[in-house]
Amino acid sequence: MTANDTFGRLDDDDYPAYTMGRAAEMLGTTQSFLRAIGEARLITPLRSEGGHRRYSRYQLRIAARARELVDQGTPIEAACRIVILEDQLEEAQRINAEHRRVAGPPNPPAAA
Numbered sequence: 001m002t003a004n005d006t007f008g009r010l011d012d013d014d015y016p017a018y019t020m021g022r023a024a025e026m027l028g029t030t031q032s033f034l035r036a037i038g039e040a041r042l043i044t045p046l047r048s049e050g051g052h053r054r055y056s057r058y059q060l061r062i063a064a065r066a067r068e069l070v071d072q073g074t075p076i077e078a079a080c081r082i083v084i085l086e087d088q089l090e091e092a093q094r095i096n097a098e099h100r101r102v103a104g105p106p107n108p109p110a111a112a
Contacts, residue, residue: 016046016054023055029067033076037066040080062087 024031034053037043043062045053055063062083069079 012056013058014056016056016059018055018057018060020045020053020055023060023063026060027064027067029063033067033070034063036076037063037080040077042066042080042083 018026020031020034024034027033034045034055038045038053043055043059045055045059048054065083065086066076066079069082070076074082
């Protein structure tokens with residue numbers, strides 16, 4: 001991999017560019033919080049060759065949403081479930097919008 005390949009990947013939301021320490025610092029949280037949301041299966045960080053957790057920007061956005069809920073008093077397990085359901089709803093809405101776009105406008109009822 002060349003340096004140009006690496007820099008190009010930094011624009012990729014799914015590229016695991018951040019270490020656990022850096023991710024926790026960016027989110028203003030602890031590394032144990034990141035471990036907890038990993039155990040709750042909200043996010044699954046990739047592992048470096050040395051076995052260290054690495055997080056993508058997309059995963060950090062998900063973790064930030066969970067942290068907002070926990071900061072509001074939601075238990076971490078419930079916060080993770082809420083974020084998962086929000087993500088599923090957003091995906092379902094995106095799919096429905098795409099189906100409506102492909103199907104086009106509904107046919108008007110035939111005049112009697």
